[in-house]
Amino acid sequence: MKEKYYDILVIGGGAAGMAAALAASEAGAKVLLAEHASLPGGVLNRCIHHGFGLGYFGEDLTGQQYAARFRDRLAHSPVDVMTDTSVLRLFPDRTAFLSRSGSLQKIAFRQCILATGSYERTMESIPVPGTRPAGIFTAGCAQGLINESHMDIGERILILGSGNVGQIMARQLVQAGKTIVAMIEQNDRPGGLPRNHRECLEAYSIPLMLHSTITRILGEERICGAVVRNLDTGQEQTFSCDTLITALGLIPDRSLADSLAVGGTWPDWLQLCGNCESIHDIVDSVTLAGERAGKAAIKGEI
Amino acid sequence: MEHTDIVIIGAGLLGCFLARALRQYDLSVTVLEKERDVCTGISKANTGIIYPGYDMAPGTLKARLTVSSCRNFPELCRALGVRYANRGSLMVGFGPEAEASIRNKWEKGQRNGVEGLELLSGEECRRREPLLAKGVRIGLFSPDTCVVNPWELGIAAYENARSNGAIFRLSSKVMAIHRIRNRRAGATAEMFPTEQYRAEATAEFYGTEQYRAETPAEHSGTEWPLKFIVETAETSFSCRCVINCAGLAAGDVHEMAAPPSVRIRPTGADYILLEDFPGMTPKMPPDVSTRIHSRMPLRHVIFHEPEQKRKGLTLVPTVDGNLMIGPTEREPFENPTATEAEGIRWLREKCREVVPDLPTEPILRTFGAVRPNPYEVLCENDRWIPSGRKLFDFNIKEEEGFFSLIGIKTPGLTCAAALGEYLTGHIVDFLGGASENPAYDPTRCPEIRVSEMTWEEREQWVQNHPDYGRILCSCRDISEGEVRDAIRRGAVTLDGVKRRTGIFMGRCQGSRCLSDVLLVMAEELGCSPDEIRKDTAGGIL
Missing domain, CATH: 3.50.50.60 (FAD/NAD(P)-binding domain)
Known part of the structure; x- marks a missing residue:
């Protein structure tokens, strides 16, 4: 098989990957950006709300607008962008297997930047007892279904956890005429940014229950409710709902790096940036991390 | 009529x-x-688990069918194109009652015609499974136990x-x-x-x-x-x-x-399924039916034989390379497939007793199962x-x-x-x-699973079948072609696709690929994505 060579392979075309690819390319490197979806942008593409780019652009953009700006830059750059493409595996000899519709390719490179983002902690991993009915979504998944696939997920919604995506989804759902039964948080204050707390929870009077957790999922085919326990008093209360959204936080997705790890460390030609390196609260800092990684890779530094 | x-x-x-x-x-x-x-x-x-048949009363239909089934299982799987793994099993005991019970099972095994059984010392058990607790005093090894x-x-x-x-x-x-x-x-x-x-x-x-x-x-x-x-x-x-x-x-x-x-x-049973151990599911293994993941912490199916006829623990390295811990036995709550907090706690406790150094995090999911106990x-x-x-x-x-x-x-x-x-x-x-x-x-003819092909096979296959090149699930490396094939073979629900392809079974539990899968299903089934159901009625995942 013929191997194509690139100075730098960037895996993941979200905010971090796009910024890294552009920075490396501006410094003169031959760059390939491999993106799993058909449109670069990552999770930005499902963010129809504002609050993006205040730091980086000095403007208040939606996530989709923020991503579009970088896609535009990419289109005017010499970066090779392969969409609908998955990197199956990285090898110690600095090659990678790529898969896309109709072809597999092997790519050789000098440096690799991993910008594969994160995945959401699921309720299954906590785990919450009870049945496993339909109608349970992670916040990001719900966001994608509603904003990208234009689907309706339910009417009476309970939210477990109070991460940023959960707070933003609570606001959007109330705006769409849905009922948020409650937002359940085990700590003594909500997770996420103070800005989201103010603009999503307080502004829309989302009922927030602190020091509480869900102890049981109810429902046979579709979820019909959940038992919520107050962690201070031990009192339990049953809420009826037809949908449960979980906003339990994000976990860096480093699976491609993990398969290369020897004794807990990665090879020196591999850099992690953005949410796969550590979870960021705002996209502007992800972009900056991507740019730093792109510049560092071109110098061969880590 | x-x-x-x-x-x-x-x-x-x-x-x-x-x-x-x-x-x-x-x-x-x-x-x-x-x-x-x-x-x-x-x-x-x-x-x-495909049991070897030393546990059943000699002379029963159950004993006879189990022994012959286990012996013929690889052949059945080859005929039906089903993945299985011949892990072998180790039943272990820590006390005198368990020892007596295990010796009794060995004897029953001999009478039932189970081949290859070995009684092992505690030391030998720990040599074969180093994670077993130090107190293990006896083990019964069976080479033919499989998982599917x-x-x-x-x-x-x-x-x-x-x-x-x-x-x-x-x-x-x-x-x-x-x-x-x-x-x-x-x-x-x-x-x-x-x-x-x-x-x-x-x-x-x-x-x-x-x-x-x-x-x-x-x-x-x-x-x-x-x-x-x-x-x-x-x-x-x-x-x-x-x-x-x-x-x-x-x-x-x-x-x-x-x-x-x-x-x-x-009666109900709770199970814990642990996340894939890193490096345990190599993307393109040479031989799926016999692979033992090098980083899987346990190689055998482990049965813990408890003292005083209490419920023992079972640890199963699954075909997919996860470790399954379970089952408990309990009265069903309202719904027998619901999991119970107490059951999950019990499983973790037992793990600390039997395999103290086994990490029981991160959990992929827990699930409940039903035992249909017959009563006259x-x-x-x-x-x-x-x-x-x-x-x-x-x-x-x-x-x-x-x-x-x-x-x-x-x-x-x-x-x-x-x-x-x-x-x-x-x-x-x-x-x-x-x-x-x-x-x-x-x-x-077995279904195609791109993750289990060699690189050359996979390249060839994807050239001729483009859909198999588009990966929908990056947790488990599952392609659009596999999802379409599952629907053509009869899946009409999300869980139907899940059971046929393994999609939604990775660490994101479907949160990343759900919308893509819904679109593919809607196209194949000629319906709108909102009409697709999780398993029975009731609505989407």
């Missing part, structure tokens, strides 16, 4: 394997399943039965079974209007005393041709034999056409009550052409194919013989 030789009620593991076995003969077979897919009940959630994903085995049997001509009618819940006795010897069924049959059937069968007065000897098959009418909500079927493989509902279905004899009291029922003062006597052997009730399998639990998965063969023999005898089906083919 539709006509068929045999109606099977329930398309779980048993129903699917029975349909497959019956099609070795020239008999028309219709399987009625109340759900929209096969293997959605008891069949889908259990340990997935039970739903994959059932679905393969379903597909093979179907390609051999068995008819499956899904979403067809049986509402009533009428047994028809043709009192005019020699008359054929068509000579009587249906309504008359029904009236007769009702009169005859809803008074059990009257039923019992008629012994089979008086009205044996040929002289008094028997016939059944099985009604579903949409249609009805006339047939010569009815086989009840209705799983949890088997007791109820049995009593539609026969006096009560065995009922099921389900007796008639007292016109009321049928459980006798309290638990039944241990497989229960196959035969009432003149009406066969019931009630409460087939462990090792039902191990014996599913063998029970199908065994029952087929009885059915053919009952029918007075049947000619062979010359077109019968026991083999099934």
Whole structure:
């Protein structure tokens, strides 16, 4: 098989990957950006709300607008962008297997930047007892279904956890005429940014229950409710709902790096940036991390 | 009214394997399943262990079928194109009672004809499984214990039965079974209007005393041709034999056409499934059927034999490279498949006792399963009550052409194919013989799983089948082509696609690929994504 060579392979075309690819390319490197979806942008593409780019652009953009700006830059750059493409595996000899519709390719490179983002902690991993009915979504998944696939997920919604995506989804759902039964948080204050707390929870009077957790999922085919326990008093209360959204936080997705790890460390030609390196609260800092990684890779530094 | 030789009620593991076995003969077979897919009940959630057969009382049907099934299991999987892994098992004990019990199992194994069993010292156990706690004093090793994903085995049997001509009618819940006795010897069924049959059937069968007065000897098959009418909500079927493989509902279905004899009291079980261990699922392994992941912390299936007849722990390195911990045994809450916090705590506690250094985080998911425990029922003062006597052997009730399998639990998965063969023999005898089906083919072409191909195979395949190059699930490396193929093979729900491809089973539990999968399903099924359901009714994931 013929191997194509690139100075730098960037895996993941979200905010971090796009910024890294552009920075490396501006410094003169031959760059390939491999993106799993058909449109670069990552999770930005499902963010129809504002609050993006205040730091980086000095403007208040939606996530989709923020991503579009970088896609535009990419289109005017010499970066090779392969969409609908998955990197199956990285090898110690600095090659990678790529898969896309109709072809597999092997790519050789000098440096690799991993910008594969994160995945959401699921309720299954906590785990919450009870049945496993339909109608349970992670916040990001719900966001994608509603904003990208234009689907309706339910009417009476309970939210477990109070991460940023959960707070933003609570606001959007109330705006769409849905009922948020409650937002359940085990700590003594909500997770996420103070800005989201103010603009999503307080502004829309989302009922927030602190020091509480869900102890049981109810429902046979579709979820019909959940038992919520107050962690201070031990009192339990049953809420009826037809949908449960979980906003339990994000976990860096480093699976491609993990398969290369020897004794807990990665090879020196591999850099992690953005949410796969550590979870960021705002996209502007992800972009900056991507740019730093792109510049560092071109110098061969880590 | 539709006509068929045999109606099977329930398309779980048993129903699917029975349909497959019956099609070795020239008999028309219709399987009625109340759900929209096969293997959605008891069949889908259990340990997935193929037992070697040292645990069953010698001389029982269960012992005989288990031993032969385990021996033939690799061959069955090759014929059906099903993934399995021959892990071997180690039953371990920490105290004197467990030691006595394990020695007793070894002896039973010898009497049952189980090959390759070895009694091991504690030291030897720890050499083979270094994570076992120091106090282990005895082990029973069996080389032939295998693991399989039970739903994959059932679905393969379903597909093979179907390609051999068995008819499956899904979403067809049986509402009533009428047994028809043709009192005019020699008359054929068509000579009587249906309504008359029904009236007769009702009169005859809803008074059990009257039923019992008629012994089979008086009205044996040929002289008094028997016939059944099985009604579903949409249609009805006339047939010569009815086989009840209705799983949890088997007791109820049995009593539609026969006096009560065995009922099921389900108990629940909790399981923990740990996340894939990093590096444990190599993207392109050389040989899936025999691979043992180098970083999997346990190599064997471990059975913990407790002291004082308490419940032991089972640890299963699954075919997919996860570690499964379970099951507990408990009274069911409102819903027997719901998991209980107490059960999950118990499993973790037991792990600390048996394999103290095993990390029990991160958890991929927990799930509940149901054991269909069979109990004998007796008639007292016109009321049928459980006798309290638990039944241990497989229960196959035969009432003149009406066969019931009630409460087939462990090792039902191990014996599913063998029970199908065994029952087929009885059915053919009952029918007075049947000619062979010359077109019968026991083999099934396995589905393509790109993650299990070599790089060269995969490259070739993707060139010719472009959809297999687009990866929908990056947790488990599953392509669009696999999802489309699953739908073409019969998946209509998200869980149907999940069971056929393994999608949604990785660490994101479907949160990243759900919308992509919905779009592909909507396109294949010609519907809108909102119409796609998780498993039964009720709405999307």
